[in-house]
Amino acid sequence: MTREPLDTGADLRELVERLYPLCRSITGDGVRATLEILGEHIPLDVHEVPTGTQVLDWTVPQEWNIRDAWVKDPSGRKVVDFRESNLHVVGYSVPVAETMPLADLREHLHTLPEQPSLVPYRTSYYAPTWGFCLAQDTLDALPNGDYEVRIESTLDDGHLTYAEHVVPGEVTDEVLVSCHTCHPSLANDNLAGIAVAAALAQRLAARKPHFTYRFLFMPGTIGAITWLARNTERLGKVKAGIVLACAGDPGSPTYKRSRRGDAEIDRVLEFVLAGRPHKVLDFSPYGYDERQFCSPGFNLGVGSLTRTPYAGYPEYHTSADNLDFVSTEAMEDTLATLGEAFSVLDRNRRYVNLSPYGEPQLGKRGLYDSLGGRSDAKTAQMAMLWVLNLSDGEHSLLDVAQRSGLPFDSVVAAAHALQGAGLLKE
């Protein structure tokens, strides 16, 4: 099956725009529709896990679907309408068909008093309730009287849906890229991340990568927990990972370290981001699914890449996280950053100098400029000397690049030249 390429920023934006209207939650048909569209770009293994399945300390909940929902004021006018924005209904709201005075209704209405024109995003996955989200301005304008309330949702035994996409590498050791797929009409959080991940998968497949890259599209928390529960034996193969979210807002990139703090992925991302505006944060057990990957029992080398970090922008979890908030350039930059990071990760080997006593004579192997006395040693020669000096089995090429200050590509080229001359082995 031919897949649609995601080659340009416009392609990324178009994908985000198609996914935006869908009403996603941690289960349900909105997720399935999302994965179907995504499947037009990259092949997906879609997993359906039945309600009631025990996953680690959790249980897969009932499946939630919603057809319609609204609130009518005493005059019969729809003042809150799910069809206008799926943010208007609290996620996992149980069905309701009642008429009640405004005072009673208020207990089910959520607003943002400090951002009175915005609609908040709220959910209640594990406590059966119902509710509507609306602008404080809307609420303030509601007259007293009896309101008709309708939520046409279903909460039944069904499935939790997530998908995997694998880019096979030279080795079966894996790098995870995980995106949450459970947020409804929130563009940066996380449609931008989903789009960037899909484009990244296409680019990785185009170059045969060293590691195997496994992309995970799954609902936050319960999805990661489900995947971890079902893949415990695979985890020994996981060498690194990135939780990708908020990939499109106009802020500069933020890397949040894994719980280990000095995992290889941490060093790679910090290396790639150095020299440009960015932030590096220490791990904290809050945010996206790095919480699960970095729980102490797993403690995987998984960090998180965002633009502005989790909950760090006023549009976060509001109706202002819309298509206007997402920048094509930011998505392209996030994509390029991860492309570069994985290129470093893929080539970051440890070598052993096979001629470690004194310098080997590079000149007789054609690796060294023959005319001595000049002080302008070339980058290529310096890179060879550095690789030889630090290739003691303990230092990686990233170590060499960092200690020498030389470009990573030069260090890799030097290692390959030296390996070609029989002076280095992996």
Added chain:
Amino acid sequence: MTREPLDTGADLRELVERLYPLCRSITGDGVRATLEILGEHIPLDVHEVPTGTQVLDWTVPQEWNIRDAWVKDPSGRKVVDFRESNLHVVGYSVPVAETMPLADLREHLHTLPEQPSLVPYRTSYYAPTWGFCLAQDTLDALPNGDYEVRIESTLDDGHLTYAEHVVPGEVTDEVLVSCHTCHPSLANDNLAGIAVAAALAQRLAARKPHFTYRFLFMPGTIGAITWLARNTERLGKVKAGIVLACAGDPGSPTYKRSRRGDAEIDRVLEFVLAGRPHKVLDFSPYGYDERQFCSPGFNLGVGSLTRTPYAGYPEYHTSADNLDFVSTEAMEDTLATLGEAFSVLDRNRRYVNLSPYGEPQLGKRGLYDSLGGRSDAKTAQMAMLWVLNLSDGEHSLLDVAQRSGLPFDSVVAAAHALQGAGLLKE
């Protein structure tokens, strides 16, 4: 026996004032009188160690007592008088009853030329001599002629006196609080320390502490050496300790690290003092009895808390270290600081997350707010997530508080809640 409470700053000041006139030294009745007054507030085990007892590399010296001492000028006027201030006599002066010209007397007179109005504090415990201390101004005004000199002291076989007070805890592991009791009329050094220690013992007893707290009131150097020599087998039980001195001057607190530098007591004191004016000093083998506790053979986790550090104020070891120099507020603050530090120390446990794979579902245990989507995670919830994430047996609750930036009390409360839910064990 009912003990007098030391509840208020006024109580602390009154105790300092009662102790101030007594002529203490490393042995003798001044120490006994001091301990008797102290015993009105906390029960004391008073130990009398005979002269000649070998203690580590040292020998308990003869006991020194003094009834009177003076210098009369050629006109018969007392120009230096022990009864005015016990600082006037060099500690451990041998008896003398002579008449001598001023020129000869000068060799026995000690002044502070740069602080000409102050009387210095001097001792000569281990070299038999005698001497007087006086203001340079006084010395400068002395006429030539013959001076009558009298020191009515005794240096005989007797005892070295020190006292212990124990606040029993849940466990027999001990925390030491050590104060030197050998200085005569010097208020900050160390009557303020003695008073604060006694009040601290009362407060600790009022809350049943986790550790057993052992308070030591003993002469500097020889007292600590004597206690260490007699308690070598107990030292394995000593988890931490504080040498408390200069607890009442107006300076901000100074914590001097143990020789280890990263002992638990070091981390606790630095944590408690953070965010307010204070100093932290590295260990040095000079100062108070931390010198002995931190000698390389013992190397105990014992730091030192003072206000202005040892020898760091111009009043140090002079007649200006008097009752006016000691601030009630400073004593109260020192008391509060140690109370807080020991409260942290007592609760600074290491836990193990019993559900370490992924996050446990806090919501179903009533530990987590059910409404999702909001970004204002509460302190209590963050504390639970942090405790779960770091409870791998390696991190203590203090580690959690420091890494998370959350209040220690919140972290402890989270640990207790999680333990109550069966998610954590100690």
Added chain:
Amino acid sequence: MTREPLDTGADLRELVERLYPLCRSITGDGVRATLEILGEHIPLDVHEVPTGTQVLDWTVPQEWNIRDAWVKDPSGRKVVDFRESNLHVVGYSVPVAETMPLADLREHLHTLPEQPSLVPYRTSYYAPTWGFCLAQDTLDALPNGDYEVRIESTLDDGHLTYAEHVVPGEVTDEVLVSCHTCHPSLANDNLAGIAVAAALAQRLAARKPHFTYRFLFMPGTIGAITWLARNTERLGKVKAGIVLACAGDPGSPTYKRSRRGDAEIDRVLEFVLAGRPHKVLDFSPYGYDERQFCSPGFNLGVGSLTRTPYAGYPEYHTSADNLDFVSTEAMEDTLATLGEAFSVLDRNRRYVNLSPYGEPQLGKRGLYDSLGGRSDAKTAQMAMLWVLNLSDGEHSLLDVAQRSGLPFDSVVAAAHALQGAGLLKE
């Protein structure tokens, strides 16, 4: 045989001036003549290693000697003349006797276009070629026409020549001081280094040193590789070393760390240089023969001392590195710095406190001021307390000096006093 003393800066300068005109290379009679003059000051073991000898990854090359070389312009005037400066001939030039147009000759001419008045220094040890070095200004003035070119050199089987000088110490553990001897008329690089090394050897011999000091005078790269190949079994005895170069330029001292970065020699040099203008650089695998000593297989604790570092001054490897560039004061300062460094190294022992439980009673051993109460503890007493406290077998006297902030000499004196009193053993 009596050796000429190098007592004064004038002696150092005179030695540099005598060595300056000689045409040194990595082999040949210029090196031998250099060592002969050096031998007037310190006895040398001169080693001759035959051409073709395998040394580590390298082979000792043919021996190069040169009698004369010149270029005559179309009018028969010598425009480049080896007899004016040996820098005019590319080192290891094969013999040539040809006439050729300027256009063809240009391929064999080396200049420094950005320093048009200076003659560069160039070599081609391992690729047979020939060439001349000249000022860009000279080149620009050459008329077109046919040039007569003559290099009267020989490249034959012969020997590589290097020399050793040993100052025996109390122990056979060795400290290396290595100087390259292969540069022709370049004064700072490395005649100043050779002169300073010779004077240092004389001074070390005058005080019986603790370590055995081995001075190596050998051609760069191939010389160090030859020595290492022939002394592999000795290397276990090498406790430290310094590669000494550029010892006379007016810059302040630069210490380049060994590959280990925290070898004892690194700590000693940083200690000695602290508090005066200087630079400390991390190891890099480029520069002088520290490249070989610090190759990963050997990884010796060998750093490098220069004034302005390798290639760090515009006169580097040009005719401007002449006698005027070398400062007598700088050579004296380099000599003094190394003298002090080796004095610290020689005395930097680890001791064990034989009375580690509490402080030993210094007073009864006459080591402590008997009058107590004063706050101005003397340096000698503080040094004794520090040495006792840190002499746990893990800390060296340099550690004590650094942690205490006390002068190293005071710390050493304290250790000797304590050892004399039976309180310390090595």
